[in-house]
Amino acid sequence: MDKSKFSHWFFIGPHIILFVVFILIPSIYGVYASFTNWNLMTSPTWVGLDNYRTILTNQDSSFHHEFFNGMKNTLIFVGVSVPLMVAIPLVIASAIEHKKVKFKNFFQSIIYIPGLISISAAALIWSLIFNSQLGMMNNFFGADTVWTATQPYAWMTIFIMTVWGGIGGNMIIYRASISNVSQDLYESAEIDGAGPIRKFISVTLPSIRFPLIYTVVMTTAGSFNVFGQPLMMTNGGPRESTTVLMMYIRDLAFGSGQSIAGMASAMAVLLGMVILIISAAQYYVMNRNSA
Amino acid sequence: MNKKYNISKYLAYLFLITVCLIWVVPMIFGFTTSFRSQGEVVNEGFRLLPVNWIVDNYMAILENTSSAPILRWIGNSLFISITHTLLVVVVISITGYGYSRMRFKGRDVLFFTLLGISFFPNVVNIIPLYRIVDILGWVNTPWAMIVPGLAGMGNIFLVRQFMKGVPKELDESARVDGASDFTIFFRIVLPLIKPVLIVGGLFSFIGSWNDFLWPVIVYTDVQKMPVTAGLLLLQDIYGNYQMVGQLMGSAILAIIPTLLLFLFAQKYFVSAINLNAGIKG
Numbered sequence: 281m282d283k284s285k286f287s288h289w290f291f292i293g294p295h296i297i298l299f300v301v302f303i304l305i306p307s308i309y310g311v312y313a314s315f316t317n318w319n320l321m322t323s324p325t326w327v328g329l330d331n332y333r334t335i336l337t338n339q340d341s342s343f344h345h346e347f348f349n350g351m352k353n354t355l356i357f358v359g360v361s362v363p364l365m366v367a368i369p370l371v372i373a374s375a376i377e378h379k380k381v382k383f384k385n386f387f388q389s390i391i392y393i394p395g396l397i398s399i400s401a402a403a404l405i406w407s408l409i410f411n412s413q414l415g416m417m418n419n420f421f422g423a424d425t426v427w428t429a430t431q432p433y434a435w436m437t438i439f440i441m442t443v444w445g446g447i448g449g450n451m452i453i454y455r456a457s458i459s460n461v462s463q464d465l466y467e468s469a470e471i472d473g474a475g476p477i478r479k480f481i482s483v484t485l486p487s488i489r490f491p492l493i494y495t496v497v498m499t500t501a502g503s504f505n506v507f508g509q510p511l512m513m514t515n516g517g518p519r520e521s522t523t524v525l526m527m528y529i530r531d532l533a534f535g536s537g538q539s540i541a542g543m544a545s546a547m548a549v550l551l552g553m554v555i556l557i558i559s560a561a562q563y564y565v566m567n568r569n570s571a
Numbered sequence: 572m573n574k575k576y577n578i579s580k581y582l583a584y585l586f587l588i589t590v591c592l593i594w595v596v597p598m599i600f601g602f603t604t605s606f607r608s609q610g611e612v613v614n615e616g617f618r619l620l621p622v623n624w625i626v627d628n629y630m631a632i633l634e635n636t637s638s639a640p641i642l643r644w645i646g647n648s649l650f651i652s653i654t655h656t657l658l659v660v661v662v663i664s665i666t667g668y669g670y671s672r673m674r675f676k677g678r679d680v681l682f683f684t685l686l687g688i689s690f691f692p693n694v695v696n697i698i699p700l701y702r703i704v705d706i707l708g709w710v711n712t713p714w715a716m717i718v719p720g721l722a723g724m725g726n727i728f729l730v731r732q733f734m735k736g737v738p739k740e741l742d743e744s745a746r747v748d749g750a751s752d753f754t755i756f757f758r759i760v761l762p763l764i765k766p767v768l769i770v771g772g773l774f775s776f777i778g779s780w781n782d783f784l785w786p787v788i789v790y791t792d793v794q795k796m797p798v799t800a801g802l803l804l805l806q807d808i809y810g811n812y813q814m815v816g817q818l819m820g821s822a823i824l825a826i827i828p829t830l831l832l833f834l835f836a837q838k839y840f841v842s843a844i845n846l847n848a849g850i851k852g
Contacts, residue, residue: 287752288678291669295662298722299685306696306703307688313699320702375587380580389837390591394598396829398781400802401822405601408819411812416600419617444594452841453848476579494848505694508783512803526694526784533698534788541698552692 314546320539331546346532347547350525354551356435357510357524358503364443365499366492369451374480376451377458388455392448399445403512406441410513434514434522441509450495457488493566497559504555525551598826605629605820612815628816632824637793639808641821644798647713649828651797652780655717659775660768662721667730667764668756672742682731689724701788715789716779716797726771729846733767734760770843773836780829798825 314331316324335347372391376384394402409416410427418424427433465483474482485492507526510516516523525547532544599619604612605628607621615622632641670682700719701710709715741763742755750758783799790796793804802825809818833840 288669288673288675291665291673291752291756292681295666295722295727296685298662298718299689299724301703302700302719302722303689303691303696306699307691309699309702310695310697320698372587372590375583378580378583380577381583381587385837387587387591388841389833390594392840393830393833394594396777396781396833397598397826398799398802398829399783400799401825404802404805404818404822405597407806408604408812408815409597409600414612414812414815416596416617444597449844452844456841456845491848501692504692505784512806529694529698530784530788534701545695545698548694548698552695555692555694 310545311549313542314549316542316545318539318542318545320533320541324542327542331543332550335543335546335550343532343543343547346528347525347550349520350523350528350547351551351554353510353522354504354506354524354526357438357506358500360435361439361442361446361503361506362496362500364439365447365450365503366496368443369447370454372447373451373454373458374484376455384455388452391451394445395448397445399508400512402441402445403509406437406444407513410437428514429518431518431521434518437513438509438522441513442506450499453491453495454488457491458484461487489566493563496566497562500562501555501559504551504558601819602823605816605823607816609813609815625816628814628820629824631814632817632820635808639801639805639821640794641798641801641824643794644796644801645824645828647795648780648797648799651713651716652776654713655720655779656772656776658717658721659726660772663726663730663771664761664764664768665756666727667734668752668760670727671731671734672755672760673752686724686728697785697788704789710789711792711795713795716782716786720775720779725847726775729771730764730767733764737763766842767846769836769839770846773832773839773843774847776832777829 313324315326315328316331317327318324331343334341335343338344369391372387375381376387381387407428408414410433412418412424412426415427417427425433427437461484465487466479469479469483505526506524507530510522510524511527514522516527529544529547529551532540532547596619603619603621606624606626607618608623608625608627611622632639635641636643670678704710704715704719707714709718737760741759742750745755745759780797781799782797786797786800787803790800793801802821805818805821809815809821812818
């Protein structure tokens, strides 16, 4: 018995070390760095709330402009892409789960496969599709739109690519949840004279509310970290109208020239707080309304 | 009654086939364009199939081993993803065993504390993480992408949940027979939790293969980077659509490994996603 008193450290010890070094310390240090002047290499100097004051209130500062522009663009991305990334896979999953539809797994695979393609490979293909001279879109529709350099088209290219590559996981979750809904519920709804839309709203949606809450919260939290699609499709343009906050944070901390990691950390903490607050609010509202 | 189902059936098919067409056309377009010459792309405009199929683009891609060594990038990515995946399986199995089978004081409190901390948005820790990886001398080495991800809690949570479903009687009777924790872990528990380990492994592989932000930050050496970070450089290297075929060919080569994995492990993917969301498939 004495021997096993310590042997649990053999099982959980290695991971605890990894956790402390790669999650706990960097998280604490990230918050600490936001109150400092730091260039990533030398030791940081404490400046209190200066970074936050500059970002939030100093209208002449480029950091102020970058933060609010980046936050605005990130919120636009989240606000448009999350509803699309929930509604579209939900409709597709419902169609696949239609009683008489065959080849269910085939349809599912086709929709899921783009999710396995890395953002950079997908962006190369989509950039060509939307290329104004060589691209499929303009050739096909006989247009001459400069997609990635005019709004609202620049946003549209980002959303199209995001939906294309990002709905597979949610669709599989919805499909499995819908197929688990008891047939009795549908039958009794039919006896009450409910049509397909009515059945979807009053039977399907309430029955899959937990997977719905899960996917909404996870998709939202993930969308706040958006970085690759605007970087590769539009490079933040036109006129920084698609430059998201992660792009500014990366440029400040790791861009060419002197690293401004303290300021970048303050922006990261603010973004992190927004993510936490919105996730918690979503969970609270959705859980209460469906209870 | 039946008639109504038939109309909705055709609507569902129509919808699904349309969506699937929209979904595959970009992939086919990328694939076929990689077999077209630049002249054809410019002069003939959009065609789904090339007029002349050529492999020159792929020859050129493979010859460029200095500014865009695509095979080397794919090799780097394979080494990173495979090593990371194997280590993830080791870490989550022993740690999951520790948090579900070992009896020690404060076990569950410790577990849920770590889980809670891990929900902290990772955008905050990415800058200090770079500094730590730099101090360890891992910048521009595979370890920068292999090791930090091992600290995650998500897969350990899954393994712990899964182990709760494995009957305790099995290991208790072994314990009565005098088996140690190590014997119980390797002989009894490990074979039983294989499904959840496959799930954790698959996600880790795809996750590290497709990771983008982190490799863009930690790799500056063209010869050392994984393929996702490498592709970011291509738009400049292949001259802003002066070499479209080579651009598409590189993207296609980068897609092949995960696509093959999906074709061979398809059923695990579906159960993996559902297990993650807590749904019995």
